[in-house]
Amino acid sequence: MDTVSAAGREGELAAVAAEWARTIAGTSYVPMELPEIEELLFGYAKQLFDVWRSEPFDPDRARPVGAALVDGHFTHPDTLAITLALLSRVLPSHGAAEPGASSRNGAVLGALAAGYASRLQERTFAEQDAIRAAAMTARQEAERAARVSEERFQAVFAGAAIGIGLGDTDGNILDANPALTKLLGYSVEEMRSRNVGEFMHPDDTQEVWALYEQLIRGDRESFRTAKQFLRSDGRGIWTHLTVSLIRNDRGEPEFQIAVIEDVTDLRQLQSQLQYQAHHDMLTGLANRALFQLRLQQLVAKPPAGKRIGVCLLDLDGFKAINDSVGHGIGDQVLVEVASRLDSALTPRGHLVARLGGDEFVVLLEDTTDARDVIAVAEEALAVVAQPVTVAGHPFAVTASAGLVERAAADSTDLIRAADITLYWAKTEGKDRWAIFDPQRSDREVAQYTLARMLPTALAGDEFRLHYQPLFSLLSGAPTGVEALLRWQHPWLGQIMPDRFIGAAEDIGIIVPIGGWVLETACAQAKRWASRFVDPLRVSVNVAMRQLTDPQLIERITRVLDDNDLRPWQLQLELTERAVIGSDREPLAALRALADIGVRIAIDDFGTGYSNMTYLRTLPVSELKLAASFIENLRATGTDLDIDAQIVRSIVSLAHTLGMTVTAEGVETDAQAHTLRELGCDTAQGNYFGAPGPPETIQRLLDDHLAHATMSGRGSSP
Numbered sequence: 057m058d059t060v061s062a063a064g065r066e067g068e069l070a071a072v073a074a075e076w077a078r079t080i081a082g083t084s085y086v087p088m089e090l091p092e093i094e095e096l097l098f099g100y101a102k103q104l105f106d107v108w109r110s111e112p113f114d115p116d117r118a119r120p121v122g123a124a125l126v127d128g129h130f131t132h133p134d135t136l137a138i139t140l141a142l143l144s145r146v147l148p149s150h151g152a153a154e155p156g157a158s159s160r161n162g163a164v165l166g167a168l169a170a171g172y173a174s175r176l177q178e179r180t181f182a183e184q185d186a187i188r189a190a191a192m193t194a195r196q197e198a199e200r201a202a203r204v205s206e207e208r209f210q211a212v213f214a215g216a217a218i219g220i221g222l223g224d225t226d227g228n229i230l231d232a233n234p235a236l237t238k239l240l241g242y243s244v245e246e247m248r249s250r251n252v253g254e255f256m257h258p259d260d261t262q263e264v265w266a267l268y269e270q271l272i273r274g275d276r277e278s279f280r281t282a283k284q285f286l287r288s289d290g291r292g293i294w295t296h297l298t299v300s301l302i303r304n305d306r307g308e309p310e311f312q313i314a315v316i317e318d319v320t321d322l323r324q325l326q327s328q329l330q331y332q333a334h335h336d337m338l339t340g341l342a343n344r345a346l347f348q349l350r351l352q353q354l355v356a357k358p359p360a361g362k363r364i365g366v367c368l369l370d371l372d373g374f375k376a377i378n379d380s381v382g383h384g385i386g387d388q389v390l391v392e393v394a395s396r397l398d399s400a401l402t403p404r405g406h407l408v409a410r411l412g413g414d415e416f417v418v419l420l421e422d423t424t425d426a427r428d429v430i431a432v433a434e435e436a437l438a439v440v441a442q443p444v445t446v447a448g449h450p451f452a453v454t455a456s457a458g459l460v461e462r463a464a465a466d467s468t469d470l471i472r473a474a475d476i477t478l479y480w481a482k483t484e485g486k487d488r489w490a491i492f493d494p495q496r497s498d499r500e501v502a503q504y505t506l507a508r509m510l511p512t513a514l515a516g517d518e519f520r521l522h523y524q525p526l527f528s529l530l531s532g533a534p535t536g537v538e539a540l541l542r543w544q545h546p547w548l549g550q551i552m553p554d555r556f557i558g559a560a561e562d563i564g565i566i567v568p569i570g571g572w573v574l575e576t577a578c579a580q581a582k583r584w585a586s587r588f589v590d591p592l593r594v595s596v597n598v599a600m601r602q603l604t605d606p607q608l609i610e611r612i613t614r615v616l617d618d619n620d621l622r623p624w625q626l627q628l629e630l631t632e633r634a635v636i637g638s639d640r641e642p643l644a645a646l647r648a649l650a651d652i653g654v655r656i657a658i659d660d661f662g663t664g665y666s667n668m669t670y671l672r673t674l675p676v677s678e679l680k681l682a683a684s685f686i687e688n689l690r691a692t693g694t695d696l697d698i699d700a701q702i703v704r705s706i707v708s709l710a711h712t713l714g715m716t717v718t719a720e721g722v723e724t725d726a727q728a729h730t731l732r733e734l735g736c737d738t739a740q741g742n743y744f745g746a747p748g749p750p751e752t753i754q755r756l757l758d759d760h761l762a763h764a765t766m767s768g769r770g771s772s773p
Contacts, residue, residue, distance in 0.1 A: 274309045405421065441455075458480065474492070506555065656675055722739045
């Protein structure tokens with residue numbers, strides 16, 4: 057943190073401490089002047105903001121602040137209420153833009169209140185012990201010195217702010233102090249005519265009665281518990297109750313004394329803060345914290361065979377609503393979507409939560425199979441897809457869902473799987489669900505793993521080029537080679553490009569890899585150039601991302617010059633889908649390269665949906681027929697006529713546009729003969745030579761040269 061920002065943070069904390077001190081001054085008796093209170097609260101505020109920003113987030117670190125307030129004698133009920141109201145307002149200013157800000161606020165304030173309540177309870181118990189000890193001492197001394205002990209007992213009994221009741225071992229109430237009569241709403245006379253059993257709450261547990269019976273039998277001297285009582289108006293109140301046994305001179309149980317403190321308001325506050333910590337403030341749904349808690353509980357110790365399902369939902373294009381009509385309307389849309397999901401799915405026992413933003417999740421307990429979570433997803437997508445009307449304007453909203461259904465397992469793994477499937481649903485068109493497929497996930501993980509290794513592979517010289525020769529169908533002479541990339545991994549072996557080229561394009565490393573391929577292929581072409589009367593042409597596959605590299609043309613020109621190659625000796629191959637319909641930038645690069653004489657070829661032609669009229673406007677020198685066309689030439693009869701006519705039409709069109717045609721995947725002499733008859737210019741395939749390293753292709757070309765020399769003319773291999 058720089059000096060300016062540190063000073064700004066100190067100023068903000070000082071302002072918070074000053075406002076905090078002003079608002080609580082006078083609510084509790086504290087023997088300090090206002091500046092001293094500000095200095096004390098400054099440290100507490102800094103501690104709370106540090107907890108809010110902590111990573112990993114641990115709200116329990118705010119508990120000591122609540123305890124410190126009690127230790128500092130800030131114990132009036134208004135003090136805590138004012139403190140929480142102030143902090144709930146100022147905490148979001150330190151990170152409202154961060155995900156989960158409101159959940160953090162609730163968690164920090166809840167921990168502070170819990171620390172306050174816990175320390176206040178400890179203090180109350182200490183006071184109760186003092187009162188109980190004084191009462192017991194007073195009763196004992198009353199037997200020895202009635203006047204002195206009676207005055208002492210009455211002083212404690214009558215003046216205590218906490219309710220005190222005295223009863224016999226049968227539960228009959230013998231006396232009650234003014235605080236207790238006020239607490240329960242009865243007069244002293246009414247209290248003395250009642251039994252303690254009449255004040256028991258219907259929700260009291262058996263444990264409370266068991267403690268009471270042990271006390272009356274003399275098996276224990278006292279017990280403490282949180283307990284509800286019924287007031288005279290029928291209203292229940294929560295108390296901290298301490299009951300102690302008073303024995304006679306013979307050690308036998310004779311009386312019981314109860315000390316009762318009303319903690320109803322504090323308990324309600326704790327419940328409210330706990331609710332806020334586990335619920336989304338905008339929609340009222342469970343929040344991320346509660347969802348993760350429930351999920352962890354399910355997977356902690358699952359019964360054998362127990363299965364669970366997760367349906368992760370994300371609204372499609374919700375950002376456009378916020379951007380177009382504002383976050384206020386967007387929030388109303390979220391509230392309506394949340395209400396629909398809650399109404400449709402919560403009554404069926406499913407937990408519906410908002411994770412943040414426009415992301416929701418449904419947790420299914422004890423599923424049977426994938427059909428359960430699929431049914432929930434389809435219903436959720438259906439209720440979301442109904443138009444939402446806000447301020448008289450309809451909004452079309454859809455969602456995508458990622459589904460996981462399996463035996464209870466690691467919660468982190470479940471969420472990761474749901475995230476993956478949500479991404480699948482988004483990429484497959486939105487407004488749909490996708491369910492987790494381990495095999496697909498493994499493939500994508502493998503793809504990602506390979507992508508991470510690509511920079512090391514390039515730096516470590518793990519790439520190799522294989523070459524496949526191209527032959528003229530008319531003369532039978534070699535006309536060039538196509539450079540084919542291979543990755544020779546040290547422990548995975550040879551990896552074909554279809555497994556890593558996509559990843560290379562995604563992470564952008566395709567540009568330096570493509571540069572390496574270009575330089576290596578041109579250097580090899582130079583070594584072969586002197587062996588033929590007509591120098592061989594080298595074809596290099598190029599990705600569309602390379603065409604957006606502003607240094608591409610300069611790099612190609614330099615590589616050609618460095619290897620004494622003429623521009624026409626280099627041919628760049630692009631897929632049909634990449635070239636047809638490209639934007640202006642790649643086409644401008646292609647035209648610039650064509651202008652200096654570099655040949656441009658469309659690879660796998662016929663696998664896309666080319667616009668033939670558009671084709672004439674492209675700077676293309678050659679069409680390379682996809683192998684699927686050539687494979688069908690093996691057939692006979694009518695199929696042969698149809699396929700032959702298709703190939704002949706493509707060849708005729710290409711020649712009309714001034715392009716040459718190369719057939720890929722030629723496997724047999726019959727295919728080569730048919731292609732020659734149809735006017736195809738060149739061909740490549742296993743019939744002419746399989747791809748191989750430079751030395752293998754060198755031997756193949758040498759064999760061809762030797763055969764041509766002996767025969768005195770070129771011939772087909």
